Amino acid sequence: EPEVTQTPSHQVTQMGQEVILRCVPISNHLYFYWYRQILGQKVEFLVSFYNNEISEKSEIFDDQFSVERPDGSNFTLKIRSTKLEDSAMYFCASGYKNTEAFFGQGTRLTVV
Amino acid sequence: GEDVEQSLFLSVREGDSSVINCTYTDSSSTYLYWYKQEPGAGLQLLTYIFSNMDMKQDQRLTVLLNKKDKHLSLRIADTQTGDSAIYFCAEITGKLIFGQGTTLQVKP
Numbered sequence: 001e002p003e004v005t006q007t008p009s010h011q012v013t014q015m016g017q018e019v020i021l022r023c024v025p026i027s028n029h030l031y032f033y034w035y036r037q038i039l040g041q042k043v044e045f046l047v048s049f050y051n052n053e054i055s056e057k058s059e060i061f062d063d064q065f066s067v068e069r070p071d072g073s074n075f076t077l078k079i080r081s082t083k084l085e086d087s088a089m090y091f092c093a094s095g096y097k098n099t100e101a102f103f104g105q106g107t108r109l110t111v112v
Numbered sequence: 113g114e115d116v117e118q119s120l121f122l123s124v125r126e127g128d129s130s131v132i133n134c135t136y137t138d139s140s141s142t143y144l145y146w147y148k149q150e151p152g153a154g155l156q157l158l159t160y161i162f163s164n165m166d167m168k169q170d171q172r173l174t175v176l177l178n179k180k181d182k183h184l185s186l187r188i189a190d191t192q193t194g195d196s197a198i199y200f201c202a203e204i205t206g207k208l209i210f211g212q213g214t215t216l217q218v219k220p
Binding site: 006033043044048056098100101102103104 | 156157202211
């Protein structure tokens with residue numbers, strides 16, 4: 001069964017460093033998303049991406065965040081200068097329609 | 113604004129039925145979802161219901177939707193220890209808005 005895959009499963013980085021979280025969505029999907037879950041809190045929407053551009057972003061998704069679909073198969077989330085409060089589980093999701101979202105296993109980001 | 117609320121914890125005995133409840137605010141949501149998250153794992157889509165339906169059954173899972181009260185529930189029949197997880201309801205309004213999750217504990 002096709003699935004969304006995310007790498008790495010766990011990333012530890014120093015405060016101020018840049019990180020890139022990678023995702024391979026399901027191959028025929030058209031809608032792509034990033035969500036995050038800070039430990040013990042709700043899953044929060046970050047950004048949606050369709051037709052090679054951002055379709056919606058939340059207040060969390062400020063200038064330090066960016067997304068890219070560089071080669072038609074990968075979908076990346078870059079955090080330019082990480083802060084301690086960026087520590088969270090980051091989930092990528094994709095859907096063929098904008099009414100569905102299939103999630104990856106997540107990348108646990110720890111900023112030290 | 114958009115908001116989804118769930119109770120935080122439910123404990124049942126193996127073999128009993130579990131009912132997890134959820135309320136949401138946005139009446140324009142077209143679909144409502146239930147996701148399951150096991151410890152250290154991602155979000156697994158369990159089931160969903162279209163907003164013009166009242167009920168959907170899928171094997172041991174029954175979803176009930178009361179659109180007037182904006183109330184959604186998930187019933188798990190014959191709950192097993194493998195059902196222990198966090199269950200999230202979510203509404204979609206262009207993006208998914210999640211509840212805070214209900215931890216289901218199944219005692220043998």
